[in-house]
Amino acid sequence: MTELRYDSADPYAVRVIFNAHTDMTIEWSFGRDLLSCGRRQLSGLGDVQVWPSEILGSGMVFISLRAGEDMDVVAASAAVIDSFLERTLEVVPLGEEERFLDIESPAGRLLDDI
Template identity: 30%
Template sequence: MLDMELETPQGLRVTVPTQLLYRAQDPLSVEFLFHDIRLGPVPWTFARELLTRGLLTPSGDGDVRVWPTGTGAEALLHLGLSSPHGSAHLTTALKAVERWLCRTYQLVPSDREVEALDLETRLTRFLEEGA
């Protein structure tokens, strides 16, 4: 569990407990599961590569943007999310996300992602949902 800080439109900062999830069966994606007292868990899934690039330089457009600020122990990772229901700007310690992300690459290195894709299960699920 990781605490992220949400900046409200009024400039208030609210701590949002966040679970970072990675599944080897879906090696190209990461999921941030935000725990909201009123709404329950709110998942955001996006490309692991986007998060990786966002640790170093502003990355993404559209509904997910990721960018770093600061240096050393004070470095922050910013996550900009937007949907038809609104937008959110969250921050957290960059190093914490970087450590977690490194563990995902130990589990499934980038050059092995395609091999780790569970295409048969995905195709079966897709075909069953379409029936």
């Protein structure tokens, strides 16, 4: 089982959690913009790449995840990815991510320790 998650406390990132609700889970975090751009064209450098495709008339999104020598590629329905991205934009609209960052809190904690 795989889940896509979004948290407004980390507004630039999305998370993919594999084997969710089991004892063994693996979580990858990467930019929401990477997932969005990957809906239209090959996007990403390095450990995570996302690209669109069509298989038997159905829109798909492929996500390549690399850790060292290991690489996995997962596929998801483009409609599912689109719906997920739309819901994230309802929570934190594009361009307003900075408003949701709690930058003052870490700085305040640092100053309290001095």
